[in-house]
Amino acid sequence: MARIKPQALLIQSKKKKGPTRVSVTTIVLCNLVVVLIVLSLFATYRHWSRRSVEHIGGSGLPNHVSTDGLDDSKKYDLPGFAILNTSKGYITVELFKDGSPEIVDRFLDLCQKGHFKGMTFSHVIKHYVIHGGDSQGLGAAEEWISKGKLRGQLNTSPKHEAFMLGTSKIKQDGKGFELFITTAPIPDLNDKLIVFGRVIKGEDVVQEIEEVDTDEHYRPKARVGINNVTLKRDI
Incomplete structure (x- = not known):
């Protein structure tokens, strides 16, 4: 076999194709x-x-949804607590979503609309009740509050103990909503008050509010009220 010269090998290597x-x-x-x-x-x-x-809901709070026709799981998603930022301090309230769903639903709706921002406590009766609401309802509220103080002690209902949150049973227009915080057991409010929550923190603030000076009609001499309300699912 003939040997290939180095020069021929070099020529053949140059002829091979490189990588594509x-x-x-x-x-x-x-x-x-x-x-x-x-x-x-x-x-x-x-x-x-x-x-x-x-x-x-982008605000961190659920948008208002009516509880009518909702199952328990959807009702559970609604805020269960309200923090009242008052001129005397903070009051934390647990809402009775199961016991008073329609009232709680309306309360939540009004909170989100800023209804209670700047609301004043129009009546303060020591060892009885604190009342806040529209000026249109002051006369009627003053009448039944005054009569209630004169009535004898009856068997109390668990819902009408001290530090309960309620609203009047008197039919109000779509914009009105009265708030009541009891400062003592009130057995005679069963026909007047719908209880939809209870104070779980800030009882000392409630007691400080009921100590403010009032006139003969139980109206505070100096303004005391709610600055704003914050809703919470959990505390």
Whole structure:
């Protein structure tokens, strides 16, 4: 067999094909495809994240939803506590969502609309009740509060103990809502008051409010009232 000269081997190696080179156009197209895929995934993530936030409410508090026809799980999602920021301090109230669902629902709706912001306690009767509400209802409230103080002691209901939150049973217009906080057991309010919550923190603030100076009609001489209300699901 004839030996191949080194010069011939060099010529043959030069004739062999080198590795196929990828063109610049192909590289650019591949990069564009990758970028488009990443952008598509990011857009999809933002879309579903936004829908999730809108579903639970962007303010951190649930949007008002009527409790009529809702099952227990949906009612449970509603705030169960209200923190009254008063001119004397904070009062935390547990709401009776099961016992008085319609009243609680209306109370929550008015809270979110800012109805109680700036509400004054128009009547303060020591060892009896604190009353806040519209000026239109002052006459009627003063009458039954005064009569209630003169009545004899009756068997008390658990719902009418001290530090209970209620509203008047008297039919009010869609904008009005009276608030009452009892400062002693009130057995004679069964026909006058709908209890929808109880004070669980801030009893000392309630007692400080009932110590304010009042005139002969139980109206505080200096303004005392609610600055705002904060709703909470849990405490």
